[in-house]
Amino acid sequence: MPASVGLNVDMKSSPLTIGDVADHFGLPAHVLRHWESVGLLSPARVTGGRRRYTRDDLFRVASILRAKQAGLPLPDIRAFLAARDPAARKDVLRRNQRALHERIVALRSALDVVEAGLNCAHDDISTCPTYRAHLADLVEVGGSD
Template structure:
């Protein structure tokens, strides 16, 4: 059930989050939002709707697609979506960690040509073996 607080027009809700009104309309068209309508057919957003907008933005900030957000919010395939995203993040973290290690080594290495550094050469050779 929707909250009983005073409903807000689409422009007010969009402005609160720094969004264009067409974004909220699109989210409604893909099933993420369902604001009530007044007698003139205008969208009226309750506090629950506004909270849902915040949830959608939080999920978008976390890198989820609108389809994934819908699955998470509706419970359909939520675990599958979250597990897939977890694996993607772990892979990204591993790449970022490897990049950081290379940068740290490059900053600490006193070889004029980093490709002549035995540690760097070992890392590059290990990469060749993975191909």
């Protein structure tokens, strides 16, 4: 998560604007507005309806970002953050845990292929036995003939 703006502000006396928070996390402000519209954020409002974010709001934005990185859809993130019952919160996380593990396995496999390609000295990578070994699970079509 980028932190391009130092937020060394006394959050009790100087709540942050939507622009401050967006800059801090490297997000466009419209993303924060969208998250608010779907019930993920609820910053305080001051005169003129301007949003003001507290330190708690920053932790909530950070939670949303990490959950998105883990592949959770916004409705599940909302359910996770809104759950007051630990069992309900864990149910949401368990539903997403398997998909995250599957993504990790797929990314590790993809990294293995990239590294095999980087370590290959063959002129034609498609004929390299080491490289091919990393692709074998995708090539196998069924039982032996």
